[in-house]
Amino acid sequence: xxxxxxxxxxxxxxxxxxxxxxxxxxxxxxxxxxxxxxxxxxxxxxxxxxxxxxxxxxxxxxxxxxxxxxxxxxxxxxxxxxxxxxxxxxxxxxxxxxxxxxxxxxxxxxxxxxxxxxxxxxxxxxxxxxxxxxxxxxxxxxxxxxxxxxxx
Amino acid sequence: xxxxxxxxxxxxxxxxxxxxxxxxxxxxxxxxxxxxxxxxxxxxxxxxxxxxxxxxxxxxxxxxxxxxxxxxxxxxxxxxxxxxxxxxxxxxxxxxxxxxxxxxxxxxxxxxxxxxxxxxxxxxxxxxxxxxxxxxxxxxxxxxxxxxxxxx
Numbered sequence: 001x002x003x004x005x006x007x008x009x010x011x012x013x014x015x016x017x018x019x020x021x022x023x024x025x026x027x028x029x030x031x032x033x034x035x036x037x038x039x040x041x042x043x044x045x046x047x048x049x050x051x052x053x054x055x056x057x058x059x060x061x062x063x064x065x066x067x068x069x070x071x072x073x074x075x076x077x078x079x080x081x082x083x084x085x086x087x088x089x090x091x092x093x094x095x096x097x098x099x100x101x102x103x104x105x106x107x108x109x110x111x112x113x114x115x116x117x118x119x120x121x122x123x124x125x126x127x128x129x130x131x132x133x134x135x136x137x138x139x140x141x142x143x144x145x146x147x148x149x150x151x152x
Numbered sequence: 153x154x155x156x157x158x159x160x161x162x163x164x165x166x167x168x169x170x171x172x173x174x175x176x177x178x179x180x181x182x183x184x185x186x187x188x189x190x191x192x193x194x195x196x197x198x199x200x201x202x203x204x205x206x207x208x209x210x211x212x213x214x215x216x217x218x219x220x221x222x223x224x225x226x227x228x229x230x231x232x233x234x235x236x237x238x239x240x241x242x243x244x245x246x247x248x249x250x251x252x253x254x255x256x257x258x259x260x261x262x263x264x265x266x267x268x269x270x271x272x273x274x275x276x277x278x279x280x281x282x283x284x285x286x287x288x289x290x291x292x293x294x295x296x297x298x299x300x301x302x303x304x
Contacts, residue, residue, distance in 0.1 A: 021220050021230040028221055054201060054209050061213015062220070068173050069180055069221040078173040 005130060007109040008038060010119040015063075024066040031070035043071040044129035046121065047080040081128050086121075089128035157282060159261040160190060162271040167215075176218040183222035195223040196281035198273065199232040233280050238273075241280035 013030035015023040045067065048060065071078045084094040090104045102120040105111070108127055115123060165182035167175040197219065200212065223230045236246040242256045254272040257263070260279055267275060 019230075020232070021224050024217055024220050025224040028225065049206060049210070054206075057206050057209040058201070058213040058216075061210040062217035064210075065176055065214035065217025066221050068176050068214070069218050072173050072177040073180065073225075078171075080172070 005108055005127060007111060007123075009034075010115055010123050012116065012118050020062065024062060027063060027066040028070050031067060035070065035074055035076070040076065042129065043076045043078045044125045045071075045078060045080055046086060046125050047082045049082075079129050081125055086124045086128045089131045090124045157260055157279060159263060159275075161186075162267055162275050164268065164270050172214065176214060179215060179218040180222050183219060184226075187222065187226055187228070192228065194281065195228045195230045196277045197223075197230060197232055198238060198277050199234045201234075231281050233277055238276045238280045241283045242276045 015026045087096040088094040105123045239248040240246040257272045257275045
């Protein structure tokens with residue numbers, strides 16, 4: 001991780017309709033392909049606190065578990081950052097709007113176009129990690145606001 | 153799966169204290185060992201609806217995601233059953249108490265001693281599956297009561 005950032009690739013894995021095990025398998029296999037193609041040596045993932053409803057939270061947890069499994073199966077270290085940390089690192093303001101994050105990701109990575117919202121979130125998380133963010137450890141949620149399940 | 157049940161093994165995987173990725177990895181590796189040792193061709197897992205608090209639900213989802221990943225990585229089919237279905241299959245009463253489940257597991261598998269509570273739950277889920285329970289699909293929670301995060 002030098003002082004300049006180079007964009008290599010980004011994307012989203014869409015899981016098929018159907019039963020949970022097959023959907024989790026598609027996340028595993030999708031990330032396996034990305035890892036095999038780009039040989040990352042580190043992984044950063046957004047830490048989320050979802051509180052929409054228990055079913056959605058459970059589903060997100062399962063998907064997140066599968067994503068982290070794909071990384072640890074290849075012995076990659078996984079760092080976690082809250083949306084607050086990511087926004088602080090990318091925009092300089094933990095309460096920045098989504099559009100500001102997208103715009104800064106585009107500028108920092110010198111992209112011609114805007115990445116999709118989800119891809120921008122993932123790139124922002126990677127930038128946060130590249131900028132030297134530390135692993136999350138035990139984060140206190142005291143004093144943060146929740147909005148649509150995220151710390152803001 | 154014939155008409156008689158034979159007990160082979162049961163147990164619990166305890167994850168180490170520490171960061172989430174390492175804890176999920178210990179679930180993956182623990183189940184990999186069990187699969188390598190006993191060569192199951194099917195997996196049954198309890199479907200849970202946890203509503204204690206979002207953080208616990210997210211954590212459970214992540215652990216559950218890792219467990220399912222261990223199975224699908226070996227191309228094992230995974231069936232899901234609610235506690236209601238498991239109790240119905242094992243005790244004949246979807247609202248049976250935990251002690252009744254433990255007692256019936258002990259009897260059905262002709263065990264000398266009582267398995268631990270968590271192991272008994274897992275064995276009951278396996279018995280439910282062996283008795284021909286079907287995969288969960290889209291379960292309706294309407295009409296069921298929730299108790300400590302489980303359908304009862």
